[in-house]
Amino acid sequence: MDIPQDLSMGERIKLLRESRGMSRPVLAGLCGRGPDWLKKIESGERELRSHALLMRLAVGLQLSDLSVITGGQSAVTQPVPLGRLNHPAMPAVWAAVMNRSLTPPTTTTVNVQTLLGRAEQSWHLWHTSEHNRTEVCALLPGLIRDAEEAARTLDGDDQRSALVALSDVYRLTGQATSYIAPAELAWVVADRALAAAQQADQPDAIAAAAWNMGNILRETAYPEEALRVTTEASDLIRPHLERAPDDWRGVYGALQLHAAVTCAREGREGDAWRYWDAGNQIAKSLPPSYVHPSTVFGRANVDFHAVSVATDLRSSGKALSLADDIDPDLMPSVERRARLWVEVARGHLLRGDRTAALHVMKLAHEIGRETVAYTPSARTVAADLWRRAPRALRKDAGDLAEAIGVTAAV
Template identity: 45%
Template sequence: MTVDGELLRARREHEGLSRAVLGGLVARSEDWVKKVERGERTVRSLAMIVRLARVLGCRDVAELTRAEVSVPIVDGGRVSHPGVAALRSAVHAPLFAAAGTPEDVGELAGRVRQAWDVWHRARDQRTAVATVLPGLIAAGHATVRAAEGAEKRRAAVILSETYALAQQYAAHIVEPELYWVIVDRARMAAEQADDPVALASAAWIMGNGLRVAGHTEEALRMVADAADTLRPQLEGGSDRLRGTFGSLCLHAAVTAAQDGRDGDAWRWHGEADRTAANLGAAYAHPWTMFGTGNVTVHAVTIGADLRTPGIAMQQLADTDPAAIPSLERRSRLFLDAAKAEHIRREKASALQYLRLAYETSPEAARYVPSGRALAADLARTATGALSYTARQLADDIGIAA
């Protein structure tokens, strides 16, 4: 699926937008728009196609692609969370004020690991970590300031991991400015730590932000470069290093899939699969959850993002959801299955999987835009007996059907 230049130009002119204005709205240049319209540049990224369609007021990406496959543009709406205000205050607190008390680095590391564990094991993960995140951020900064030498660098690693958790919490529910401050703080702490694995982990975090913003090329380059940095150290490397490498491979795989690069997507996924196998079935990265179970989740994601629903559902058939330790990741598995079935216009099955996603983790379904958009579209288009079920599910997720 690619953007049709003639359709893009016609739609842009219909909306009364100049190339410069349209480019600005999707964070691209006037020349970029010009080349797309003239067929000199191909846009395969579904995220960017959706972004263009939304900016231009399209109801479906087919209005820009001539594709037979329907991808409705339904904005489920961003919803916030009660804990955002406290997080915002913690992030914007004066860095040199006595807002936090220094802690033993080992004890602080244990508290951050526990918070990550809660994130993955709670059905309502945002609510579960919202009460501890502000304090962890304050304590993290205070501990870094008070520590010296190797302990200071270790504390900086812990602070970066704290901001990584804050990013997961903040995704889709805060204003972009706050989100990017959090992402940049994670990067800055990793640089202060002078730790190659921490820096690679920060690339994973930065890549998340770039991908969500539609900058798939930049996101892929960032995580691929980080993976290439770690690759020479894989043999004999620590589980932390290899788990981070595998996490970067999965990130690259999904990013490539969203950009329509099927060969690259499955190549990166294959490398992640081999890494997970070498780590063993019992291994799971403490915060990305990289491991054999997470590799299977991403196979379904890749199939759905490449708009090959048959492959996605085949991957799902080979997956044991109970083997996925993270409820947030398990919910994502069911959400991607719902998206795949929606592509095939199997609305009853899509509803079933979306209900499973919600029941596995209500907040994972409620706060993810694709989950809200899918619920809204099913509530709008389902007919007959399915209509009531779809409206009820949309209401549960928080969509006005």
């Protein structure tokens, strides 16, 4: 439908809702919110900052392009993942996850220590490859099938180790298929990771799986549930921290940072910085060079999350000041390094500096092409730049948007 360009976001949402004959309670319910929340959004009384909630509104309104809500030129596409962003590896991963055999073999040829090593190497690849999604997704079908086989055929200590490996593999599957997997697969993967860890009765594995589950809950607009899962996992592992191995404290710290970002996206500034400080204290208790193998929790990641928290709280000055003090080369994860520059670009956009935002988005894309191409916040920044970049930078902005895949026509 044709929507007047001068309408606010809230007015657009109301117009779209009414044109579909939807009541306010119905649309609000699809977002996991109440009608009063939606009324305030539509009236402009409340600002909608959450990208995840914008996505849920777009899905509820059956839109394929988020810019119909946010405004802008029709040539700029900000895709709504009604199913998924397209990736050629997804069918094979889907088959491995969803076609699990009900009659597993009675014995296995899978060596559990080799399986654990393969999972660890795949996590390393996820964090170090420029094409991490493609390369890791190519490994996942075999990893999933072997981990399932080992967990269902081994016994005793070997089975516990296999279950930890299975949980690890499903956590990696959740990371590698984020934004390209249908919602039902994301939920299946998160649940299986947590169930395997609980069956292994391994507190650090349970905590890591809860971190993963929290990611799914937050990105599907269930922040309260995400916070509950992460705080319960923190309570589970906290009694072990005094004598725990470094990786147990590492996953505990990762849970604190997860909670910090969740609170920041809800505008809960005090809670956000309180959780961040808890993660910061854990980082101080670990060796300066420590990095958790899957969450990459460590000194550099704590500093990175400070930028994310400030950006989500819309404190652009603080976010950019914090980013100035970070040496990106200290971040061991290519994926996180690319995301750091995306956060910096978001900070520059908040201040209206599209020249600086374009510069750092190009850095992000050079560092992690697939991270930028498959991360909604990065795609949103790229679409904004292509639509509103200064005239002298429009070609560069257009080239970046085309490379990321957010332009409908160039």
